[in-house]
Amino acid sequence: MSDRYASFVQTGAGRALVKRLGLPDPPRLRRHTPGDPLVPGPVLLGAAEGSRLTEQVTKLLTFAGVELRDPVAATDAPARYAALVYDATGITDSTELRQLYDFFHPQARAVLPSGRVIVLGTPPAECGTPREATAQRALEGLTRSIGKEFGRGVTAQLVYVTKDADTDTLTGLESTLRFLLSGRSAYVSGQVVRVGAGTARPPADWDRPLDGQIVLVTGAARGIGAALARVLARDGAHVVALDIPAAGDELAAVANEIGGTAVQLDLTAPDAPDRLAKHLADRHGRVDVVVHNAGITRDKTLGRMDADRWDSVIDVNLSSQERINDVLLARDLIPAGGRIVAVSSIAGIAGNRGQTNYATSKAGVIGLVDSLAPVLRERGVSVNAVAPGFIETRLTARIPLMLREAGRRMNSLAQGGLPVDVAETIGWLAWPASGAVSGNVVRVCGQSLLGA
Numbered sequence: 413m414s415d416r417y418a419s420f421v422q423t424g425a426g427r428a429l430v431k432r433l434g435l436p437d438p439p440r441l442r443r444h445t446p447g448d449p450l451v452p453g454p455v456l457l458g459a460a461e462g463s464r465l466t467e468q469v470t471k472l473l474t475f476a477g478v479e480l481r482d483p484v485a486a487t488d489a490p491a492r493y494a495a496l497v498y499d500a501t502g503i504t505d506s507t508e509l510r511q512l513y514d515f516f517h518p519q520a521r522a523v524l525p526s527g528r529v530i531v532l533g534t535p536p537a538e539c540g541t542p543r544e545a546t547a548q549r550a551l552e553g554l555t556r557s558i559g560k561e562f563g564r565g566v567t568a569q570l571v572y573v574t575k576d577a578d579t580d581t582l583t584g585l586e587s588t589l590r591f592l593l594s595g596r597s598a599y600v601s602g603q604v605v606r607v608g609a610g611t612a613r614p615p616a617d618w619d620r621p622l623d624g625q626i627v628l629v630t631g632a633a634r635g636i637g638a639a640l641a642r643v644l645a646r647d648g649a650h651v652v653a654l655d656i657p658a659a660g661d662e663l664a665a666v667a668n669e670i671g672g673t674a675v676q677l678d679l680t681a682p683d684a685p686d687r688l689a690k691h692l693a694d695r696h697g698r699v700d701v702v703v704h705n706a707g708i709t710r711d712k713t714l715g716r717m718d719a720d721r722w723d724s725v726i727d728v729n730l731s732s733q734e735r736i737n738d739v740l741l742a743r744d745l746i747p748a749g750g751r752i753v754a755v756s757s758i759a760g761i762a763g764n765r766g767q768t769n770y771a772t773s774k775a776g777v778i779g780l781v782d783s784l785a786p787v788l789r790e791r792g793v794s795v796n797a798v799a800p801g802f803i804e805t806r807l808t809a810r811i812p813l814m815l816r817e818a819g820r821r822m823n824s825l826a827q828g829g830l831p832v833d834v835a836e837t838i839g840w841l842a843w844p845a846s847g848a849v850s851g852n853v854v855r856v857c858g859q860s861l862l863g864a
């Protein structure tokens with residue numbers, strides 16, 4: 413599971429060889445540790461003329477303890493920034509895109525390693541004129557390119573904030589800004605996140621954003637699910653960790669370590685939704701967050717695939733999620749403020765040779781988010797998915813060496829992600845403070861070239 417090459421390039425000999433041969437140079441990424449400041453340096457905040465979010469973003473970041481600089485003062489004092497944040501909501505015509513160049517060009521080399529670039533815009537569909545919509549859509553090309561260009565672990569994202577978002581306080585945007593600026597988003601780059609209306613409850617302590625929440629994690633015995641259970645418990649949740657009976661020992665170890673509860677259950681069993689719902693009702697009376705993480709692969713090209721492989725993958729990865737959602741919702745076990753987060757995959761976006769069954773199931777998960785999010789908005793329940801790329805787990809350790817190396821390096825960060833990176837992203841979507849984020853599919857893939 414270890415990336416020996418990435419460790420080697422951090423050594424003296426490794427650095428010399430990488431430079432001489434022009435080899436990929438995976439940077440060491442800044443990851444979150446509780447108690448860390450949000451960013452390890454000053455943040456440059458700029459805005460296009462007439463932008464609507466700047467005042468609140470200034471307040472919000474200042475309140476979060478961030479040292480803000482403005483671009484006018486910055487010209488005579490060369491500095492290095494932990495992040496560049498730009499409010500582009502005022503751009504209403506392509507001719508005004510020049511303001512982006514004017515802001516970012518002088519700062520292209522001024523961003524610290526593992527720095528952040530965040531551009532705020534208005535969803536094109538909500539723009540008043542075709543010209544405004546065109547200009548706002550153009551922002552995506554900028555952020556995605558910066559993600560590929562700046563290097564050294566710098567990530568870049570576009571956040572579209574709807575006009576009906578609560579712009580008096582911007583509490584709906586706060587959790588997203590905090591996630592994207594922090595080390596929690598180390599392996600997320602080149603993404604477009606939409607923040608809408610939706611209720612958001614900021615936590616008393618941003619280091620425990622899930623305090624008091626009851627969270628179900630499926631597939632929690634190992635890999636990404638085990639990392640998820642640990643991260644969500646660290647953030648204050650009581651975790652109900654579920655996995656198949658055959659993984660009972662590993663599951664119990666995870667649950668004991670984090671003071672959670674272990675539930676041995678095969679999700680594909682006909683009575684699984686009923687048994688799970690009863691467990692949650694009896695023990696907790698509710699479940700605030702449901703994370704559908706359990707998943708399997710049964711790879712074969714379509715012509716060689718037997719029906720069992722097809723059926724089992726669709727059932728575990730997709731249909732069982734639907735059955736469980738239906739029962740938990742029908743019995744009112746997911747209260748207002750609840751969250752459903754499902755794990756998709758970049759294979760569900762790009763397709764993959766030998767994985768028609770898997771890619772179908774994972775694209776279905778995206779369909780589930782698209783279709784369920786608007787329906788559950790009225791109940792105050794958000795639905796989102798993450799789509800991991802190459803993550804260092806037992807699953808990817810089994811890929812043949814050359815393919816594995818290609819998967820690891822073919823992204824803007826030149827390395828595979830860690831289970832904790834997927835877990836932190838799911839954590840953000842699960843926070844009570846993230847109620848304004850719904851219907852999103854966020855890739856955790858280091859801006860992988862696959863499915864780009």
Ligand code: NAD
Nearest residue numbers: 631633635636655656678679705706707757800803805807
């Ligand atoms: P993993 O195989 O290590 O863990 C999956 C867990 O799900 C296992 O503990 C397994 O026992 C459990 N599970 C499987 N079938 C189940 C069932 N019927 N009932 C209950 N539990 C069941 O895999 P992982 O790499 O940790 O992947 C977790 C999720 O992330 C999966 O949905 C996977 O498709 C997705 N994903 C992983 C990667 C990656 O690079 N590892 C990339 C994209 C997506």
